[in-house]
Amino acid sequence: MSNPGPLLLVLDGNSLMHRTYHAGAADAGELDAWALRGFARYAARAVARLRPDAVVVGFDCPEESARRADYPGYKAHRPDKPGELVAQLAAAPGLLRAAGLCTVVPGGYEADDVLASSAAQARRAGWRSILMTSDRDAFALIDDATSVLRIRNGGFDEAVLIDAAGLHELCGVHPHQYLDYAALRGDPSDNLPGVRGFGAAISARLLASLGTVDAAWADLDAGGHAVRAAVGEQAAERLAAPDARQVVARNRRLMRMRADLPIPHLDGARLPLDTATVRAALAVSGGPTLGPALWALTATRNTRVTEPHPPVFRRPQRHRREPSPGQLALF
Numbered sequence: 001m002s003n004p005g006p007l008l009l010v011l012d013g014n015s016l017m018h019r020t021y022h023a024g025a026a027d028a029g030e031l032d033a034w035a036l037r038g039f040a041r042y043a044a045r046a047v048a049r050l051r052p053d054a055v056v057v058g059f060d061c062p063e064e065s066a067r068r069a070d071y072p073g074y075k076a077h078r079p080d081k082p083g084e085l086v087a088q089l090a091a092a093p094g095l096l097r098a099a100g101l102c103t104v105v106p107g108g109y110e111a112d113d114v115l116a117s118s119a120a121q122a123r124r125a126g127w128r129s130i131l132m133t134s135d136r137d138a139f140a141l142i143d144d145a146t147s148v149l150r151i152r153n154g155g156f157d158e159a160v161l162i163d164a165a166g167l168h169e170l171c172g173v174h175p176h177q178y179l180d181y182a183a184l185r186g187d188p189s190d191n192l193p194g195v196r197g198f199g200a201a202i203s204a205r206l207l208a209s210l211g212t213v214d215a216a217w218a219d220l221d222a223g224g225h226a227v228r229a230a231v232g233e234q235a236a237e238r239l240a241a242p243d244a245r246q247v248v249a250r251n252r253r254l255m256r257m258r259a260d261l262p263i264p265h266l267d268g269a270r271l272p273l274d275t276a277t278v279r280a281a282l283a284v285s286g287g288p289t290l291g292p293a294l295w296a297l298t299a300t301r302n303t304r305v306t307e308p309h310p311p312v313f314r315r316p317q318r319h320r321r322e323p324s325p326g327q328l329a330l331f
Contacts, residue, residue: 009052012133048296058114098281102269116257166313172204183251
């Protein structure tokens, strides 16, 4: 069996800290860094299970947004973050860097762009990568060298690895089609409406038949026979509406992740970390403690693995069918 190459683990700091913040906020009376604590434990458990050669953590730029400058409505409906979460997000990059973890906060861009750029760098270097996030956006980055460790309701123990085959079973599309699929459906969490009437099932059916949205436009320009055969008369009319192309173009532009941001050399992100450095960084006031999980970040690769590997997503044979929007929300 050939060597599959080194493995890079890339963590979406914002999505994971949002999840751990809301999971722990109910017990926050005696704790002022519970989101940081939960994130650190997520990171340590992922390293224990996956045994990556290197780790990169990405965070959203807190000062500016290139996407919001392009489209002021982008995420504009979201309420302000709680002050405790803002403080912990602000503290996280410095604390993680002090612990020795490679941490990237790109000016004007987001953790998603760090995932895309890190995966691209790993691919060029002959590495594999696993992207750990609770968001679906990273599905567009899946390929032969890249998979997504999706954190779902239920926390880390319910996480599944999603590869190209799993994505097709989950959504009915291939990774190279996922951007078109998402652009058609829209993303309410980012305040990006999709084409009216195009949910998960219809979007997947269109792309299964036509391949791309651009091919659907071309067919509509030529009479729309293939589009009508794929999705029906009503959906074809909605896709042919004057504003549908603008909606899809806007969504594709804003949803497309930057794969060319500067990422530190992967050799500088390698594990293990230095135990004394990690302990000193985490000892700062309000910082998280790891306890027994510390070994995962500081141990050599021959340390015995005690955490089971996350399962690869496969839908049971009897349940294999196109997911409804409600089902997709579970992932």
